[in-house]
Amino acid sequence: MFWTPLINFEEKLGANIGEFAGWKMPMTYSSYQEEHMAVRTKSAFFDLSHMGRLRVKGKLQEIENLIAKKLSDAPAGTMIGPTAFLNDKAGFIDDVMTYKVSDSEFLIVTNAINREKVTAWIRRNSSLEVEDLTFDLVLVAVQGRGIWDVVERIDLAPLQFRLNTKFEGQDVFLVSRSGWTGEDGLEFWSKPENAQVILERLLTRGMKGAGLVARDSLRLEMGFVLYGEDIGEDVNPVEARYWVYSLDKDFIGKEALLDTLKRGVDKLRIGFKLPKNQRVIPRNSSKIKIAGVEIGQVTSSTYSPFLSRVIGMGYLSSRHFFMGGTAEIEVRGKDYSVKLSDFPLLK
Amino acid sequence: MSETKVGKYLVRMDLLYTESDEWVKLEGDIATVGITDYAQKKLRDIVGVDLPRKGQKVILGEVVAVVESVKAAADIYSPVSGEIIDVNEELVTAPETINKDPYGSGWLFKIKANSPEETKKLLSPESYIEKIKGD
Numbered sequence: 001m002f003w004t005p006l007i008n009f010e011e012k013l014g015a016n017i018g019e020f021a022g023w024k025m026p027m028t029y030s031s032y033q034e035e036h037m038a039v040r041t042k043s044a045f046f047d048l049s050h051m052g053r054l055r056v057k058g059k060l061q062e063i064e065n066l067i068a069k070k071l072s073d074a075p076a077g078t079m080i081g082p083t084a085f086l087n088d089k090a091g092f093i094d095d096v097m098t099y100k101v102s103d104s105e106f107l108i109v110t111n112a113i114n115r116e117k118v119t120a121w122i123r124r125n126s127s128l129e130v131e132d133l134t135f136d137l138v139l140v141a142v143q144g145r146g147i148w149d150v151v152e153r154i155d156l157a158p159l160q161f162r163l164n165t166k167f168e169g170q171d172v173f174l175v176s177r178s179g180w181t182g183e184d185g186l187e188f189w190s191k192p193e194n195a196q197v198i199l200e201r202l203l204t205r206g207m208k209g210a211g212l213v214a215r216d217s218l219r220l221e222m223g224f225v226l227y228g229e230d231i232g233e234d235v236n237p238v239e240a241r242y243w244v245y246s247l248d249k250d251f252i253g254k255e256a257l258l259d260t261l262k263r264g265v266d267k268l269r270i271g272f273k274l275p276k277n278q279r280v281i282p283r284n285s286s287k288i289k290i291a292g293v294e295i296g297q298v299t300s301s302t303y304s305p306f307l308s309r310v311i312g313m314g315y316l317s318s319r320h321f322f323m324g325g326t327a328e329i330e331v332r333g334k335d336y337s338v339k340l341s342d343f344p345l346l347k
Numbered sequence: 348m349s350e351t352k353v354g355k356y357l358v359r360m361d362l363l364y365t366e367s368d369e370w371v372k373l374e375g376d377i378a379t380v381g382i383t384d385y386a387q388k389k390l391r392d393i394v395g396v397d398l399p400r401k402g403q404k405v406i407l408g409e410v411v412a413v414v415e416s417v418k419a420a421a422d423i424y425s426p427v428s429g430e431i432i433d434v435n436e437e438l439v440t441a442p443e444t445i446n447k448d449p450y451g452s453g454w455l456f457k458i459k460a461n462s463p464e465e466t467k468k469l470l471s472p473e474s475y476i477e478k479i480k481g482d
Contacts, residue, residue, distance in 0.1 A: 016391065027391070028391060028392070031391075031392050031443075031446070032391070032392050032417060033392060033443075213391070213392070213417055213418075216417075217417070277439070277440065279394060279395030279396065279415065279439065279440075279442055280395050280397065280415060281394065281395060281415050281417070281420065283420070302394075302417055303392075303394035303395070303417065310394075310395070332397070332413065332420070
């Protein structure tokens with residue numbers, strides 16, 4: 001079990017610490033619903049130090065061969081992603097964010113559960129140098145519609161980043177204009193002590209802490225996938241409708257991906273919404289049905305504080321991809337009517 | 348009404364308890380049932396509740412309700428046998444009441460108990476404190 005280096009600081013703020021992907025992390029501070037709404041209306045910060053952070057160096061062609069999206073076109077100092085490492089059947093080894101430092105150096109953020117797998121896979125499939133930065137630096141996101149009322153303005157366009165710079169007067173290794181909530185914001189990587197000073201400053205300006213439960217409800221509203229729930233090695237990007245690849249270059253899994261595109265797919269990812277008064281939460285593997293016949297399965301679901309209803313996503317058989325139509329979801333033996341919706345579910 | 352703080356959890360001294368973290372308030376043969384402060388804090392944000400029907404006959408230990416949190420769906424067991432005579436309909440649209448006031452307006456249902464011997468098996472507040480102490 002790993003611990004976020006900020007755990008003592010966060011416990012003092014009242015964080016409820018729970019386990020996620022082998023890490024002790026803040027799950028909530030007060031209520032996830034308040035934290036969720038803080039991001040949609042004002043701002044909040046998230047500790048994301050559990051996410052894997054790798055520095056990869058070597059030949060661009062070798063890096064290109066591993067990652068599904070084209071990296072060579074992007075200027076240095078920009079993020080490319082989300083993209084993915086695919087296996088030779090085009091299943092997701094991981095979905096990742098890449099930061100282009102130069103043509104021969106990239107930073108990669110992996111899902112916490114996949115950090116070691118990705119590292120081993122890169123080493124097995126290339127001669128690239130991989131350095132794991134996960135335990136040297138913390139990763140913190142500040143997110144929200146009202147972010148610029150609280151956070152020092154930084155001259156960065158969306159998906160741009162800067163290295164070895166100052167943020168809120170503190171040394172940070174990286175700051176980027178990015179996030180995973182659907183709102184504007186920044187993410188920074190720094191030593192824990194610098195992060196703590198930054199967060200103390202933001203707290204005095206009224207920013208609140210948010211935990212991983214709110215991060216999950218925010219990403220679900222946007223239709224963003226969670227590895228291990230909504231995607232995995234047995235799902236390909238076409239089924240997930242997750243456009244993480246470029247077909248004008250070669251990469252591991254491209255052949256299988258092209259085959260899939262030509263052949264078509266048996267299942268597709270779709271969102272759903274329950275009526276406002278139906279307060280049940282389908283769980284992973286709950287059946288999606290039409291007139292009693294199973295046509296798909298739920299992969300993740302939660303109560304959306306912003307929409308005041310239960311929302312979620314799952315996979316439908318592609319013959320039953322009735323976007324905008326209705327279906328039923330079975331929860332504890334009872335069927336509940338749902339509307340099948342496209343992403344983002346926030347609309 | 349007196350209450351005791353066990354770590355960060357409140358235990359009311361005028362109620363009885365179950366091993367599965369329900370509280371029971373006995374008034375004659377009427378048992379009002381809810382979940383304890385310990386249970387609601389473990390579940391965290393409660394977002395839904397599945398209540399029994401009025402008139403439903405229940406037996407001791409049977410699952411009669413479900414409390415949904417983001418984390419999990421928790422089964423609520425009947426602490427006695429009898430008939431459901433009332434349910435807290437307010438919770439259907441405001442399930443978060445269970446988090447806010449677990450021993451008060453967050454009650455779940457009332458049972459007319461038909462076996463007084465069963466209530467003797469319920470835990471005293473002192474026994475319940477022992478159960479959750481150190482957690």
